[in-house]
Amino acid sequence: MVEDLFNKITELAKRRGFFWPSYEIYGGIAGFYDLGPLGAYLKKNIVELWRKHFVLEHQDYVVEIETPIVGPKIVYQASGHLEKFTDPIVECMKCGRKFRADHLIEEKLGINVEGLSPEELTKIIKENNLTCPVCGGPLSEVKTFNLLFKTQIGPYEGNLGFIRPELAQGMFVAFKRTLEVMRNKLPLGIAQIGKVGRNEISPRQGMIRLREFTIAEMEYFFDPEDEENSCPDYNKVKFDEIKVITCNDKRKGGSPQILSLDEAVQKGIIVHKCLAYWMGVAQRFVEALGIPKSSIMFEEKCPEERAHYSSQTFDQLVKVSRWGWVEVSGHSYRGSYDLSRHEKFSGEELEVFKPFKEPKIVKRKKILVNKAVIGRMFKEKASEIISKIQNLDPDEIEKFISLNKDIIIDNLKIPKEAIKIIEVEEKVTGKKFLPHVVEPSFGIERLIYVVLEYSYKEKDGRVIMSIPRYLAPIKVAVFPLNESEKRLVEKAREIFDILKREFEVMYDDRGSIGRRYARADEIGIPAAVTVDYETLEDNTVTIRDRDTWKQVRVREKDLVDVLKKFIYKNLPLEDIVR
RNA sequence: GCGGCGGUCGUCUAGCCUGGACUAGGACGCCGGCCUGCCAAGCCGGAGGUCCCGGGUUCAAAUCCCGGCCGCCGCACCA
Numbered sequence: 001m002v003e004d005l006f007n008k009i010t011e012l013a014k015r016r017g018f019f020w021p022s023y024e025i026y027g028g029i030a031g032f033y034d035l036g037p038l039g040a041y042l043k044k045n046i047v048e049l050w051r052k053h054f055v056l057e058h059q060d061y062v063v064e065i066e067t068p069i070v071g072p073k074i075v076y077q078a079s080g081h082l083e084k085f086t087d088p089i090v091e092c093m094k095c096g097r098k099f100r101a102d103h104l105i106e107e108k109l110g111i112n113v114e115g116l117s118p119e120e121l122t123k124i125i126k127e128n129n130l131t132c133p134v135c136g137g138p139l140s141e142v143k144t145f146n147l148l149f150k151t152q153i154g155p156y157e158g159n160l161g162f163i164r165p166e167l168a169q170g171m172f173v174a175f176k177r178t179l180e181v182m183r184n185k186l187p188l189g190i191a192q193i194g195k196v197g198r199n200e201i202s203p204r205q206g207m208i209r210l211r212e213f214t215i216a217e218m219e220y221f222f223d224p225e226d227e228e229n230s231c232p233d234y235n236k237v238k239f240d241e242i243k244v245i246t247c248n249d250k251r252k253g254g255s256p257q258i259l260s261l262d263e264a265v266q267k268g269i270i271v272h273k274c275l276a277y278w279m280g281v282a283q284r285f286v287e288a289l290g291i292p293k294s295s296i297m298f299e300e301k302c303p304e305e306r307a308h309y310s311s312q313t314f315d316q317l318v319k320v321s322r323w324g325w326v327e328v329s330g331h332s333y334r335g336s337y338d339l340s341r342h343e344k345f346s347g348e349e350l351e352v353f354k355p356f357k358e359p360k361i362v363k364r365k366k367i368l369v370n371k372a373v374i375g376r377m378f379k380e381k382a383s384e385i386i387s388k389i390q391n392l393d394p395d396e397i398e399k400f401i402s403l404n405k406d407i408i409i410d411n412l413k414i415p416k417e418a419i420k421i422i423e424v425e426e427k428v429t430g431k432k433f434l435p436h437v438v439e440p441s442f443g444i445e446r447l448i449y450v451v452l453e454y455s456y457k458e459k460d461g462r463v464i465m466s467i468p469r470y471l472a473p474i475k476v477a478v479f480p481l482n483e484s485e486k487r488l489v490e491k492a493r494e495i496f497d498i499l500k501r502e503f504e505v506m507y508d509d510r511g512s513i514g515r516r517y518a519r520a521d522e523i524g525i526p527a528a529v530t531v532d533y534e535t536l537e538d539n540t541v542t543i544r545d546r547d548t549w550k551q552v553r554v555r556e557k558d559l560v561d562v563l564k565k566f567i568y569k570n571l572p573l574e575d576i577v578r
Numbered sequence: 579g580c581g582g583c584g585g586u587c588g589u590c591u592a593g594c595c596u597g598g599a600c601u602a603g604g605a606c607g608c609c610g611g612c613c614u615g616c617c618a619a620g621c622c623g624g625a626g627g628u629c630c631c632g633g634g635u636u637c638a639a640a641u642c643c644c645g646g647c648c649g650c651c652g653c654a655c656c657a
Contacts, residue, residue, distance in 0.1 A: 006650090015589050015607080021648080027630060028648050084657060091579070099654095147657080165657080201579070201655050209656075307657035322650095462618065481615065510609095514617035521617090533615065542616080549617070 005321040009452050010206055012463065016523050018042065018452065018473075019207060031203030031211030038523055039448065041473030041504060043214070046289065046447050047193055049471065050216045053285040054278075054440070055191050058233065062189030062218065065178060067170030069195060070151060073160045078345035079169050079338065081162075084308040085147050088118055090125065091140040101142040104130065118142040149197040163197035168439060170194075171219040172338040176350055179221075186352060186435055187222040187230055187274075193444075207449040208326060214444040219334075221435040222274055223354060231273050237280030238262035243293075244269065244314070247302040256297055269300075271312045271333055278440040279331050282316055286328065289447060290454050290468040295319040298331075309337045318450045328450060329442045336434035343434070355430035365394035366424045373418040385409055394421050455524060465524030466547055469567045475503040476563060477520040481532040483509040492531040495541065495556065499529070502560050503567070521546055527563055545573050552577045 014020045017036030021028040035043055055062050076082045088101040101121045105111065108130055121142040124130075130139060149163035164170065171178070171190040178190050193216045203209045222230040238261050245256040246269055259267075261276045270276040279298060286296055301313040310332040317325035343350045369389050375382045388409050398421045400407055407414045455467040469475070478496040480488035489509060496507040506525060508516045513530065520528050528544040530551075535541050539556045543563070552573045554562050565576045 011589065024648095026647090030648070081657075089579095145655095147655095198656085203656090204650070206649090305657095309657075313657095460617090479616090484612090484614075512614060512617080512619065514619080516618090517616080518618040530616070544616085551616080 005453055005456060006206065008463075009449070009456060012456075012465075012522070013039070013452065019448070031200055031209070033207055033210060033445070035448075038473040042448055042451065042467070042471065043444060045471045045473070046444060046451065047214075047216060049288060050193070050285060050442060050444075051191075053281055053288070054189075054216070054218055057281075058189060061185070061187050061232070062191055062220075063178065063182060064191045064193070065171065065174060066192060066194065067167075067174055069163055069197075070153065070161045071164055071169065071173075072153065073162065074345055075169050075173060076148060076162050078341045079172075080308050080341065081148060081165060082146070085165070088121055088142050089145050090121075090142050092137045099139075101125070118144055145201070147198050147200065149199050165196055165198045166441070167192045167194055167196060167215050167217045168219055168334075168338065168441075171217075172342055175219075175221065175339065175342075176348065179352065184352070186226075186354065187220060187232070188435075189218050189220040191216070191218040193217075205323060207445045208320075208323070210445055215441055216444055217439065217441040218278070220274060220278060220438050220440075221352075222438075223352075223433065224272075224436040225433075231277045234273050234277045237277060237284070238265075238273075240280045240283065241293075242279065242283060242298050243296065244298040245300065247300045250299075250302065270314070272436075272438065274436075275312065275314075275331060275333050275438045278438060279314060279316070282329050282331065282440050282442070285442075286316065286318065286447075288468070289451050289471065290466075291318055291450060292454075295454075297325060299325070307332065309334050311335055320450060320453055326446065326450070327443075328446050329440055332439045332441075334437040334439055336436055338437065339434045350434065351432040352435055353430055353432050356428070359427045359429045362426050362428050363423055364426055365398070366422055367392065367394050367397060368420040368422050370418040370420070373415060377415070377418075378412065381410075381412075385412070385414070389414065389419065397421060462518050462521060464521040464546065467524035467526075469526040469570060472524045472526050472567075473504065474506050474520075474523060474525045475527065475567050476505045477516070477525045477528040478505060478507045479513060479516050479528060479530045480509050481513055481530055485533075487536055488531050488533070491535055495529060495531060495559070499560065499563070503563065517544065517549075527566055529559065529563075543573060550574070 012018070013036075016038060018039040019033050019035050022032035022034045023029050051064070055064050073082070076085075090099050090101045090104065092099075101118070105121065105124055105128075109124070109128060118141070125139055125142065131137060148165055151161045151163065153159045153161040170192060175190065179186075179188060182188055194214065195212060196215050197212045200209060200211050203211055224230070241258055241260050242264065243256045243258050244264060245254070249255065249257075259269075261270070261280050264270045265273045265276050270279070283293075283296060287293060295318055297317045297319075298314045299317055301310075301315065306313045312333040314331045315327040316329040316331065318328050320326050339350045342348070367390055369386050371382070371386060374386055378385055389407075397407065397419060401416060401419070401421070407416070407419065451467060451471065452465065455465045457464045457466050467473075476499055478492050478499060480492035482488055492509070493507065496505060499505045506520065508519065510516070517528055524546070526546045528546070530542045530544065532542065534553075535556070540553045541556060541559060542551045542553050543559075543566070544551045545566075550573065554577055562573075562576050565571050566573055
């Protein structure tokens with residue numbers, strides 16, 4: 001650590017109001033941070049930029065929804081979080097190390113203890129006198145630890161609720177209706193921005209690892225068999241280059257490679273082009289936050305590192321001064337896992353019907369049951385038996401018949417003449433299937449931190465936050481050149497009032513003009529408008545560029561227009577006034 | 579959760595080892611006044627501190643001891 005940027009950012013953030021630890025007056029609670037006035041604006045701007053890249057640019061097939069933070073138990077049973085997110089843990093009473101109880105038993109005794117309760121695991125450990133594998137000390141009772149925050153819905157204690165650990169389940173649960181509202185068209189991206197909670201064991205690293213944080217995420221639903229239309233804008237990003245390290249490379253100690261997204265898809269490094277597409281969009285978004293491409297990389301997670309729902313995951317990493325590469329987004333191929341689970345747990349059919357361009361004629365074998373024969377033979381049991389026969393596999397039955405074997409149902413012999421296999425032609429107008437899902441998911445607080453870190457500059461012992469202009473929490477500062485000159489102050493306040501309606505603006509007339517520029521630079525205000533004596537004569541003001549310190553003089557009536565071009569179009573001041 | 583280091587005005591810190599003269603000092607910031615014709619200028623005045631919290635030792639604790647909380651680092655953990 002040459003210069004500790006993390007400390008500098010943390011100190012600045014507290015002092016000027018970007019962020020600080022929550023519940024400070026009570027000593028703070030690890031893993032929770034407040035956003036201050038500047039942080040709240042910065043977050044809003046980052047979220048808005050995300051929305052622009054992921055939602056607005058894809059408005060024809062991406063929508064945004066909002067779902068609750070608290071969900072009932074069954075949702076997290078379906079999602080697998082309750083089961084997979086809970087670990088049975090034993091602690092060594094001597095050295096304090098913690099172990100997975102099930103792993104420990106399986107390793108030492110070679111028996112499978114999957115699905116046993118903590119009490120049963122404790123019993124096994126006691127009976128076999130298992131001790132700490134590191135120091136040999138005695139082991140505690142088995143406890144479970146689950147990263148889900150638990151709560152209670154309503155006054156009934158049994159009615160458990162959980163705080164969502166990701167946004168995804170909200171979109172999956174609301175998928176059916178959202179699709180209906182969007183007139184049943186695929187592909188469909190359902191985006192959401194919101195808070196999630198994860199009860200981390202020991203959160204640290206400031207804004208990087210929190211117990212409660214904001215995610216901007218999209219579940220992108222598509223037809224895995226429709227290669228052509230699954231990803232309509234793929235061509236726009238396919239030549240974008242990414243730096244990527246695969247799981248294999250990691251295992252072999254290899255290094256990242258640079259290649260285009262399309263090459264990565266062709267070579268099978270990225271399993272699906274839809275996954276690749278949103279990785280491309282994600283990288284462009286991070287670049288727009290002011291992160292140079294050289295500080296961005298994708299890392300494939302190895303199977304043991306992946307979440308239970310994912311068949312391939314890439315993390316997008318950004319290099320930060322203190323911890324090296326830090327994950328800012330996750331890109332998972334979730335397949336149809338989640339929808340199939342919710343189908344099972346809710347009993348709702350979540351399949352999508354997709355009509356073929358032309359109906360297909362399909363030949364199909366069908367079981368024909370002679371109901372008269374069955375009815376006469378089995379009387380009141382007949383209808384049950386008929387439905388059971390019809391649920392059998394026609395090919396199987398055909399085999400039985402050709403082999404002259406008996407068909408037995410519920411211990412009853414079905415006469416062969418009652419069953420006939422015929423081939424029918426059916427008109428199929430479309431297919432039903434569970435869409436597949438790719439998921440880009442961003443942690444917004446981490447983005448706030450990396451934006452600040454990459455904006456941090458020092459010049460002549462002063463701090464300048466070169467936050468990209470369109471992201472800056474406050475866009476314009478307005479100063480009278482001299483606070484003791486009433487006419488200047490009045491004029492400056494007048495201009496402040498006009499600019500207020502268009503931008504986030506700060507008015508400041510305390511101290512010398514240089515000090516005010518410095519204060520503005522430190523919180524990343526890109527433009528400073530100064531009212532001077534010339535203003536009083538000809539209604540012109542100067543605009544100073546935070547980064548170059550150059551000034552241009554513009555007419556007051558052009559001010560809003562010039563500032564808009566400077567801030568939102570990112571043009572140099574000299575070019576705008578020319 | 580274990581181990582290491584740390585926690586003092588808004589911020590950064592001095593003091594802690596060696597307990598008492600500490601009414602806890604400084605710098606920057608902040609507020610008020612003067613000054614100020616473009617990059618943290620100067621002068622004057624002011625506000626601001628549960629010395630992280632609790633307990634103990636002592637005549638006496640910011641200072642020593644114990645416990646807790648919080649922060650960072652390492653281990654473990656982190657779908």
